[in-house]
Amino acid sequence: xxxxxxxxxxxxxxxxxxxxxxxxxxxxxxxxxxxxxxxxxxxxxxxxxxxxxxxxxxxxxxxxxxxxxxxxxxxxxxxxxxxxxxxxxxxxxxxxxxxxxxxxxxxxxxxxxx
Amino acid sequence: xxxxxxxxxxxxxxxxxxxxxxxxxxxxxxxxxxxxxxxxxxxxxxxxxxxxxxxxxxxxxxxxxxxxxxxxxxxxxxxxxxxxxxxxxxxxxxxxxxxxxxxxxxxxxxxxx
Numbered sequence: 001x002x003x004x005x006x007x008x009x010x011x012x013x014x015x016x017x018x019x020x021x022x023x024x025x026x027x028x029x030x031x032x033x034x035x036x037x038x039x040x041x042x043x044x045x046x047x048x049x050x051x052x053x054x055x056x057x058x059x060x061x062x063x064x065x066x067x068x069x070x071x072x073x074x075x076x077x078x079x080x081x082x083x084x085x086x087x088x089x090x091x092x093x094x095x096x097x098x099x100x101x102x103x104x105x106x107x108x109x110x111x112x113x114x
Numbered sequence: 115x116x117x118x119x120x121x122x123x124x125x126x127x128x129x130x131x132x133x134x135x136x137x138x139x140x141x142x143x144x145x146x147x148x149x150x151x152x153x154x155x156x157x158x159x160x161x162x163x164x165x166x167x168x169x170x171x172x173x174x175x176x177x178x179x180x181x182x183x184x185x186x187x188x189x190x191x192x193x194x195x196x197x198x199x200x201x202x203x204x205x206x207x208x209x210x211x212x213x214x215x216x217x218x219x220x221x222x223x224x225x226x227x
Contacts, residue, residue, distance in 0.1 A: 045214025056213040105157030
């Protein structure tokens, strides 16, 4: 069966550009999470969706970060006016229900901002 | 503020040996403690998880030991194999807090043949 997929796998952006990162969760999974993983660090929580509702966006580092999941399946993380400090791997995870359930991670999108 | 502290940062173990990774937490609201394994270029994958009502959980060669009073938990990998070489993350979750997992900084484990 298909796992969580993310695209693109790699993205190079010039400082100031907008980027959009896509996540396709496991079919039927209610919950979707976005994490940011800096080099050599553990993932850090960004935001959480239950179906199409964004219930928690406490981890988004600034108002340049925006996420959506309009139909309760595919999600997009958008970063406006990218900065060098945005360079990281962006991981998407999905689970059947909420955080105590197993979260299945995608391979991530590695973003490099020059 | 780092809510989950993980050590060591890196670890080298001989094949067949025991690998031990430790984590400590401060937030007593945490009630679910998973360990994730991550290979280069891949996303983290759940290895084993424990809830605070038990002191130990074993799955194959992997064991979590949990000390609620000390707010510490550890991962033991018995009979470590070269294929276990990866980065390991402990994590914690609080149902009453943010909906995501709080991860430690990771341990880079190398198993020497």
